[in-house]
Amino acid sequence: MTDHLNSAILLIHCPDQRGIVRAVTDFIFRHGGNVTALDQYVDPEQGMFFMRVAWSLDQFDLEREDIDAAFADALGREMQMEWSLEFTDHVQRMALFVSQHSHCFYDILARYETGEWRVEIPLVISNHETLRPAVERLGIDFHCLPVNKENKAQQEQKQLELLQHYGVDFVVLARYMQILSEDFVSAWPHKVINIHHSFLPAFAGARPYHAAYERGVKIIGATSHYVTADLDAGPIIEQDVVRVSHEHSIDDLVRKGRDLEKIVLARAIWQHLQHRVLAYRNRTIVF
Amino acid sequence: MTDHLNSAILLIHCPDQRGIVRAVTDFIFRHGGNVTALDQYVDPEQGMFFMRVAWSLDQFDLEREDIDAAFADALGREMQMEWSLEFTDHVQRMALFVSQHSHCFYDILARYETGEWRVEIPLVISNHETLRPAVERLGIDFHCLPVNKENKAQQEQKQLELLQHYGVDFVVLARYMQILSEDFVSAWPHKVINIHHSFLPAFAGARPYHAAYERGVKIIGATSHYVTADLDAGPIIEQDVVRVSHEHSIDDLVRKGRDLEKIVLARAIWQHLQHRVLAYRNRTIVF
Amino acid sequence: MTDHLNSAILLIHCPDQRGIVRAVTDFIFRHGGNVTALDQYVDPEQGMFFMRVAWSLDQFDLEREDIDAAFADALGREMQMEWSLEFTDHVQRMALFVSQHSHCFYDILARYETGEWRVEIPLVISNHETLRPAVERLGIDFHCLPVNKENKAQQEQKQLELLQHYGVDFVVLARYMQILSEDFVSAWPHKVINIHHSFLPAFAGARPYHAAYERGVKIIGATSHYVTADLDAGPIIEQDVVRVSHEHSIDDLVRKGRDLEKIVLARAIWQHLQHRVLAYRNRTIVF
Amino acid sequence: MTDHLNSAILLIHCPDQRGIVRAVTDFIFRHGGNVTALDQYVDPEQGMFFMRVAWSLDQFDLEREDIDAAFADALGREMQMEWSLEFTDHVQRMALFVSQHSHCFYDILARYETGEWRVEIPLVISNHETLRPAVERLGIDFHCLPVNKENKAQQEQKQLELLQHYGVDFVVLARYMQILSEDFVSAWPHKVINIHHSFLPAFAGARPYHAAYERGVKIIGATSHYVTADLDAGPIIEQDVVRVSHEHSIDDLVRKGRDLEKIVLARAIWQHLQHRVLAYRNRTIVF
Structure with a gap:
């Protein structure tokens, strides 16, 4: 349950809607990332979607400092997401x-x-x-x-x-x-x-x-x-x-x-x- | 942890004092009983003594209906005990x-x-x-x-x-x-x-x-x-x-x-x- | 943790590879399904990927009997998957x-x-x-x-x-x-x-x-x-x-x-x- | 569940027989001890009796070094007991x-x-x-x-x-x-x-x-x-x-x-x- 070093982790929540997992994994895939862990949960009472996804940065084609903006542009803004981005090698x-x-x-x-x-x-x-x-x-x-x-x-x-x-x-x-x-x-x-x-x-x-x-x-x-x-x-x-x-x-x-x-x-x-x-x-x- | 049939059980509580276990087991012993289970607990906050004792009636020399009175006379009254007497063969x-x-x-x-x-x-x-x-x-x-x-x-x-x-x-x-x-x-x-x-x-x-x-x-x-x-x-x-x-x-x-x-x-x-x-x-x- | 009726569930395993979750969720998305539960696990020792995904069939555009073949064509065969397809309304x-x-x-x-x-x-x-x-x-x-x-x-x-x-x-x-x-x-x-x-x-x-x-x-x-x-x-x-x-x-x-x-x-x-x-x-x- | 300082503890085992608890507590009582904890267990398969008893030495009238011999004389030998005697103030x-x-x-x-x-x-x-x-x-x-x-x-x-x-x-x-x-x-x-x-x-x-x-x-x-x-x-x-x-x-x-x-x-x-x-x-x- 420990993620590899040189990985990124996104903790996301947003209103539940169709296609969220697809959109997130598609973003990672298109930039060369390899998903190593993925968990999601929909709170049916609140209509909220929660997700944690980790992926290897080994062949990821975005610089670390550009990920947030790229993610916002690609889907974060449109899907009204709030998220935090973490890197596993940060002590x-x-x-x-x-x-x-x-x-x-x-x-x-x-x-x-x-x-x-x-x-x-x-x-x-x-x-x-x-x-x-x-x-x-x-x-x-x-x-x-x-x-x-x-x-x-x-x-x-x-x-x-x-x-x-x-x-x-x-x-x-x-x-x-x-x-x-x-x-x-x-x-x-x-x-x-x-x-x-x-x-x-x-x-x-x-x-x-x-x-x-x-x-x-x-x-x-x-x-x-x-x-x-x-x-x-x-x-x-x-x-x-x-x-x-x-x-x-x-x-x-x-x-x-x-x-x-x-x-x-x-x-x-x-x-x-x-x-x-x-x-x-x-x-x-x-x- | 199941007591044998044809046994008696006493559940006792009284103010804590010296010699309670001795007095209870002596009463049982003198009347021919064989203790099969005995647990006691002293609540130091309340100064109260609690006890559960089970014994075989096989060679016990008191009739069931006489035990309460005999126990009261022998020690119950003097030690200010409250107790209940049960028989394991009572369904x-x-x-x-x-x-x-x-x-x-x-x-x-x-x-x-x-x-x-x-x-x-x-x-x-x-x-x-x-x-x-x-x-x-x-x-x-x-x-x-x-x-x-x-x-x-x-x-x-x-x-x-x-x-x-x-x-x-x-x-x-x-x-x-x-x-x-x-x-x-x-x-x-x-x-x-x-x-x-x-x-x-x-x-x-x-x-x-x-x-x-x-x-x-x-x-x-x-x-x-x-x-x-x-x-x-x-x-x-x-x-x-x-x-x-x-x-x-x-x-x-x-x-x-x-x-x-x-x-x-x-x-x-x-x-x-x-x-x-x-x-x-x-x-x-x-x- | 109970899936809705009129849902489908896929239990999948295959060799681990890049893009599996994306491919599966994309398949569901393109056919109008809404993912309601998704769990995945990668066994790093064996290099195997395991997944369970449930989605609502309410607006899914494939007939039930066509899903297996469509899934095989779209990604199952290429990704060397083995899977079983279940329907939650089957008693x-x-x-x-x-x-x-x-x-x-x-x-x-x-x-x-x-x-x-x-x-x-x-x-x-x-x-x-x-x-x-x-x-x-x-x-x-x-x-x-x-x-x-x-x-x-x-x-x-x-x-x-x-x-x-x-x-x-x-x-x-x-x-x-x-x-x-x-x-x-x-x-x-x-x-x-x-x-x-x-x-x-x-x-x-x-x-x-x-x-x-x-x-x-x-x-x-x-x-x-x-x-x-x-x-x-x-x-x-x-x-x-x-x-x-x-x-x-x-x-x-x-x-x-x-x-x-x-x-x-x-x-x-x-x-x-x-x-x-x-x-x-x-x-x-x-x- | 911690025993008071200046207490003695006996851990005893012996063949099961009538009157053991009475004999042990009587020994302690007659020498002025006050039992503070007592647990016993009879193993019916092996016919063995086990007991742990702790008592305060505050008014006990035997010297520590004499307890073993006195216990042996009073009941230990006759009841074929094996026991160990401990003192709670020994670090x-x-x-x-x-x-x-x-x-x-x-x-x-x-x-x-x-x-x-x-x-x-x-x-x-x-x-x-x-x-x-x-x-x-x-x-x-x-x-x-x-x-x-x-x-x-x-x-x-x-x-x-x-x-x-x-x-x-x-x-x-x-x-x-x-x-x-x-x-x-x-x-x-x-x-x-x-x-x-x-x-x-x-x-x-x-x-x-x-x-x-x-x-x-x-x-x-x-x-x-x-x-x-x-x-x-x-x-x-x-x-x-x-x-x-x-x-x-x-x-x-x-x-x-x-x-x-x-x-x-x-x-x-x-x-x-x-x-x-x-x-x-x-x-x-x-x-």
């Missing part, structure tokens, strides 16, 4: 926001250190100094920006500047424990991935494991989603669950949940890195 | 409440017909005539009691009389689609098992699959619980889930959910039949 | 082979009775009389063909004649407990669906729950696959699992396994009915 | 054996660094130098002992000496990729935990992901077990699985499997650390 730059719950952080770091993902982590932002040594050891910049009610707007401004300065492509909140303002979120639409420690929409908000314990559920979950202005209500990328029983104390739920959270978050990041996630309104199409 | 009588969604109904009927469970189904109550032939074919009485706002109190009164008349031990709402009144529910505490077609507490109330679709969850669930006056909030016996994706329409969720519902409900009934479920406040201990 | 005819383990049988019957699937069951074949009443009650023909070493070839001959006589499209072995001969299997390639009561390839052959118990596994499974001459080694359509523990006796494994088997088999049948399964060598592509 | 010492597949290693290290487990890791043994820096950074000793056919016996001798020198309680093979000799294994019975990258007994031996891909399974798994002389056949502690499809290449299976392996191994280690695992013949009772 994406991911910023990590962390706090003191470090299990997701360490899990991501190990994947980074072992080269599991094609990704660059230029900086980690935290509201605590705790994880600085672990970050700097890998040659990653660490910025400690403690946030409180008074300075939140200023600190977020600094965060946004840092993201720009470091040329970041997307942000991962690895149990960051702070709520981002609407301004921040709208500046990075579908570019901020969060992990929530419950099976959303159950137990949104604070202390989900306590709430799960109180309710006596037999299964707990974790949810990774894009952050929107509406807390814990953004489009869900990935969820998973694990069984629990009456024997599990809140501490046990927290312990079991940690493993769930880190795996669910890692899967969401992987899907995002592969350009497999297309968020539309409040749902995701994960190709 | 429990289960009433089914159904409506028109028949998948749980047919699943239970097949288990009944093939003798999978040790249970008697003397009657089925429905607010529709639809399933009468399937019920009567197996020699089970079928009572159609259509419920509307005006006659609800009267119809429930008839239902309660039927349950008494048929000597019913517990009730299963197999997608009955009607809300039982507080009066009904309090007359049958922890004796009415419902199946809700969502992963509670997410999507309580009506049309959970529609709500799940709208929210864009990646996993759907089903929950079996004892019915309490608080709708969809009773103690959970069993839950399970299945993965879905953007490709699944609401109809697909309903289709996948049907299989989940019938299996989750069947597991809950099985646990209940084995006297493995101890409900305390709003949680269950499922031994 | 497929499924034969059930059963024995005495009836849980899968009853589960399928309930789906049939409630119209869950678009399918016709014209006949049930068994080597025991046991289930005759349940079958005939629904107006389905029941044929009892007891099989032993001596008469196996003859009885299979009768079975094959019955399948032909009833115009059967595919066969489901719902815990039939008999091994079909190579002759039978090769007459119905990828048209006989079996359910095996283990997580294949673990515990192939007889008494898998006993073997699972002996091995002390913590999870048991069930596997639905197309039957090939090589016992329990045919292409897998669907698998699922459930947790067990040391507390579960063999009887418990059998009990839990029954629920797994019937759900896994039902899912495989559903996928097959939707023409979503493409078997190639010993693997399936399940679109 | 167990775990040796890690690693190679070059580092995902399990990093996962364990993160748990160690964050204090998730009550455990000491005094040394890591590897046949490669690769992970030395990551180990030594945490103040853990690293010993590189490359193994080949010729030096295997000598190197294992050194390993055994190191384990003794460092006072190790148990060994974890975190994808060590070497087969331990029968001599080594028998010196550490039920004290060496391995992670195998398949759902055993399916795909035992080398290259399980390749084999899983070839077989076309729809689910892959990982298995943690105690190492015995019989390769991949030791008593299973924990297993888990994840869904895959035709779209997943062998590389995808490896990628998804890594997450499975590290979680399954971590769960097994946690159970072992809690003294919840009792291996008997080739099965485990995991209380």
Whole structure:
């Protein structure tokens, strides 16, 4: 499910109409591209068409910087498409926001250190100094920006500047424990991935494991989603669950949940890195 | 995990204190019983002790009708225990409440017909005539009691009389689609098992699959619980889930959910039949 | 995931080459079809391309009986394709082979009775009389063909004649407990669906729950696959699992396994009915 | 499910007989202990009784070093028990054996660094130098002992000496990729935990992901077990699985499997650390 290097990926959506796949694949074919992966989905409720197509650029006759315009001219404009064009050899730059719950952080770091993902982590932002040594050891910049009610707007401004300065492509909140303002979120639409420690929409908000314990559920979950202005209500990328029983104390739920959270978050990041996630309104199409 | 015939089962709870297991097993031992299964759980938050113990009556020297009093005298009263005493050779009588969604109904009927469970189904109550032939074919009485706002109190009164008349031990709402009144529910505490077609507490109330679709969850669930006056909030016996994706329409969720519902409900009934479920406040201990 | 009525479905495979999706969608487009679902997969190891495409026939300008030839002329022959063409309004005819383990049988019957699937069951074949009443009650023909070493070839001959006589499209072995001969299997390639009561390839052959118990596994499974001459080694359509523990006796494994088997088999049948399964060598592509 | 500090734990097995739980709890009660957890299981096939009991030592009137003898005198000898006595405040010492597949290693290290487990890791043994820096950074000793056919016996001798020198309680093979000799294994019975990258007994031996891909399974798994002389056949502690499809290449299976392996191994280690695992013949009772 990993696309070859030197490939292009188009993520498209538009009103459903006759001939879309044909038009897209015809465009690629006529310019010498070889389709290596193609997924499409029609949402019958909304009358919308969604597509992800990857093709090899080896014998493609358009320059990379000309593809967007050529695609618009050939069919994009006429078919009222919105799309994003990605190249598989671009190494994406991911910023990590962390706090003191470090299990997701360490899990991501190990994947980074072992080269599991094609990704660059230029900086980690935290509201605590705790994880600085672990970050700097890998040659990653660490910025400690403690946030409180008074300075939140200023600190977020600094965060946004840092993201720009470091040329970041997307942000991962690895149990960051702070709520981002609407301004921040709208500046990075579908570019901020969060992990929530419950099976959303159950137990949104604070202390989900306590709430799960109180309710006596037999299964707990974790949810990774894009952050929107509406807390814990953004489009869900990935969820998973694990069984629990009456024997599990809140501490046990927290312990079991940690493993769930880190795996669910890692899967969401992987899907995002592969350009497999297309968020539309409040749902995701994960190709 | 099935107890032998000619066994007794005690389900006990009491304030936690030193020596409970010893006292219970000593009582059984002194009267010639042989413990075949024993589970206990201490809830540290509530300071409560819970226990399920099964023993063979083969060489037990108390008559069945004397056990309760002897247990009370020996330790029950002193240790402030509440308990229920069950005998494994008693064939429990289960009433089914159904409506028109028949998948749980047919699943239970097949288990009944093939003798999978040790249970008697003397009657089925429905607010529709639809399933009468399937019920009567197996020699089970079928009572159609259509419920509307005006006659609800009267119809429930008839239902309660039927349950008494048929000597019913517990009730299963197999997608009955009607809300039982507080009066009904309090007359049958922890004796009415419902199946809700969502992963509670997410999507309580009506049309959970529609709500799940709208929210864009990646996993759907089903929950079996004892019915309490608080709708969809009773103690959970069993839950399970299945993965879905953007490709699944609401109809697909309903289709996948049907299989989940019938299996989750069947597991809950099985646990209940084995006297493995101890409900305390709003949680269950499922031994 | 259910295709509209009055649609056509093509299941295609061929050597991978440039322009396949374009060629197929162009063919459909030029004849007035509207693609409603499209999935494709390239097996890089084998250099093979696989595709499932569904389109509405509402404004398609070819007669149904002319599509195959037109497709062959337009691209099928040149691209060395093999394909099958299906129509969603054709109600497929499924034969059930059963024995005495009836849980899968009853589960399928309930789906049939409630119209869950678009399918016709014209006949049930068994080597025991046991289930005759349940079958005939629904107006389905029941044929009892007891099989032993001596008469196996003859009885299979009768079975094959019955399948032909009833115009059967595919066969489901719902815990039939008999091994079909190579002759039978090769007459119905990828048209006989079996359910095996283990997580294949673990515990192939007889008494898998006993073997699972002996091995002390913590999870048991069930596997639905197309039957090939090589016992329990045919292409897998669907698998699922459930947790067990040391507390579960063999009887418990059998009990839990029954629920797994019937759900896994039902899912495989559903996928097959939707023409979503493409078997190639010993693997399936399940679109 | 974590026992309090200053508690004792007994893991017992013996021939099944009347009055065992009573005798054990009576012993604890008479010496002033308060039972905080008790699990028992009777294997009806083997006629064996298994038990795990934990009790607080706060008011226990026996010295720790006298418990074994007192227990033997009071009931252990007479009831033909075998048992092990553990104390929850003893910090167990775990040796890690690693190679070059580092995902399990990093996962364990993160748990160690964050204090998730009550455990000491005094040394890591590897046949490669690769992970030395990551180990030594945490103040853990690293010993590189490359193994080949010729030096295997000598190197294992050194390993055994190191384990003794460092006072190790148990060994974890975190994808060590070497087969331990029968001599080594028998010196550490039920004290060496391995992670195998398949759902055993399916795909035992080398290259399980390749084999899983070839077989076309729809689910892959990982298995943690105690190492015995019989390769991949030791008593299973924990297993888990994840869904895959035709779209997943062998590389995808490896990628998804890594997450499975590290979680399954971590769960097994946690159970072992809690003294919840009792291996008997080739099965485990995991209380």
